[in-house]
Amino acid sequence: QKEVEQDPGPLSVPEGAIVSLNCTYSNSAFQYFMWYRQYSRKGPELLMYTYSSGNKEDGRFTAQVDKSSKYISLFIRDSQPSDSATYLCAIPNTGNQFYFGTGTSLTVIP
């Protein structure tokens, strides 16, 4: 079993839709959870950074962590064509390494 697993997609939604992106992880000791956005031919950029359980909101983006289920989600409200990108979940482990999901490609259709 991989340390972090991510729904592969791809996802294609109409402009204005609510998007849900999800990852599961294997180790209940993980404490920090991140979401990155990656545009084509660019490096990943940090979107959301959360610690432990609960929700964190930033504009149209909400990150949710459910530690009891070892499940993390990113919600995008009122999706825009500019949100079209690949989204990666990322979790630092307890030993100086990062685990990344394989990424979900999102296309928002105008």
Add this chain to the structure above:
Amino acid sequence: NAGVTQTPKFQVLKTGQSMTLQCAQDMNHEYMSWYRQDPGMGLRLIHYSVGAGITDQGEVPNGYNVSRSTTEDFPLRLLSAAPSQTSVYFCASSYTHNQPQHFGDGTRLSIL
């Protein structure tokens, strides 16, 4: 503020050649890392460093060497290039490994 700078952006090598991918950051970050990104496989850690003079292996270290003589620079060396090393390589840095990493824009490497 330049952030993380990777050079070159593109490179084509022949099998057996060696080369060094450069990475520099100007944020005084202690933690630096190298990843390769392949279709369907996400980002895989090659090597990382928690400070000058300290490096360690990640998930896929074979065929690659690193060194960290300064806080700012973390070069990745391909010893004898193989077609399986064709990939996009990303360098990243952060204050500690638990903090969000800042990524460069990558080096696209093709091995013929």
